[in-house]
Amino acid sequence: MEFLDLTAYAYSESALPMKAVGWLGSEYGVQGGDATPLTGAELQLLKSASLRVRSLMLGVHECEFCWAVEGNGEFRYYLPSGVIHAAPTMIVHYAEEHGYRPPFELLSGLPEAMRPPWDWRAERLCAVLRDESADFVWRADAAVDLALWDDRRAYDALRSVLNDEELVDLAGSEVGRSLAAFSGRAYASDLADGYLHPVVRSGIEKASQIDYRLCVRPVPPLRR
Ligand SMILES: [Zn+2]
Incomplete structure (x- = not known):
């Protein structure tokens, strides 16, 4: 193309x-x-x-x-x-x-x-990621892109989809990689403690290798 x-x-x-x-x-x-x-x-x-x-x-x-x-x-x-x-x-x-x-x-x-600074693009990506009726590829791409923003709102949006089984099954490792981008932030300290789907966990662990x-x-x- x-x-x-x-x-x-x-x-x-x-x-x-x-x-x-x-x-x-x-x-x-x-x-x-x-x-x-x-x-x-x-x-x-x-x-x-x-x-x-x-x-x-x-x-x-x-x-x-x-x-x-x-x-x-x-x-x-x-x-x-x-x-x-x-x-x-x-x-x-x-x-x-x-x-x-x-x-x-x-x-x-x-x-x-x-x-990038927080703006309408980040807002739109959060909305797409959270929207269970949105196109799956759009949601998976939003999960990747939101890691660019060093902002709690991006982290919260990523956290909010951890119980979305379909998204985690198909894009869980990308969600994990994006969550790993927030390690070191005080608001992300809960990540180490709670239960995480193994696919998400593996994405976090492999974040620096891919x-x-x-x-x-x-x-x-x-x-x-
Ligand atoms: Zn060539």
């Missing part, structure tokens, strides 16, 4: 309006490829802001420039302007291996996107 940078995100329906970045393919080539490649510091910043993967079930995307790697899932960047950018996990590979330079509005907003690199991997030799 290929989209021009900064067009409205249209890969699937989403709970919040977003813009597409890094959806590269053979038709438009490496967008921004004639610009200066990222510096080492810029690349490191992009990687640091690209740790949690969403929407894993939406399909695998192969690199159309080297055909050596494929990835699935997406990153979301909550920029200080209020705009959200959605990128395939392959965005890091494109920047690292193919000279792709993401749009300036993404690069300049990345430091704040790692810890990252996006698991979602971008070599294409098996037989398919190349």
Whole structure:
């Protein structure tokens, strides 16, 4: 799937309006490829802001420039302007291996996107997460994204779904990973004591061991 940078995100329906970045393919080539490649510091910043993967079930995307790697899932960047950018996990590979330079509005907003201030986007994610009738993928993505906000309201929303059996069965480890982001906060000290579903517990325990690199991997030799 290929989209021009900064067009409205249209890969699937989403709970919040977003813009597409890094959806590269053979038709438009490496967008921004004639610009200066990222510096080492810029690349490191992009990687640091690209740790949690969403929407894993939406399909695998192969690199159309080297055909050596494929990835699935997406990153979301909550920029200080209020705009959200959605990128395939392959965005890091494109920047690292193919000279792709993401749009300036993404690069300049990345430091704040790692810890966005509380706003309507966080409120909306809390509401989606708590809504048992909402689309399951939206709820699972909200559970991932809420870990970005260093705010008790995000923690409370995550706590509130621990008895939601369907969500815990399907996305419990992501809920656990997000809860782990609040460890050290006084209001999160109850987490260590009470009963937690084993899937949630395992997500908390593995929180520091998982990252996006698991979602971008070599294409098996037989398919190349
Ligand atoms: Zn490639």
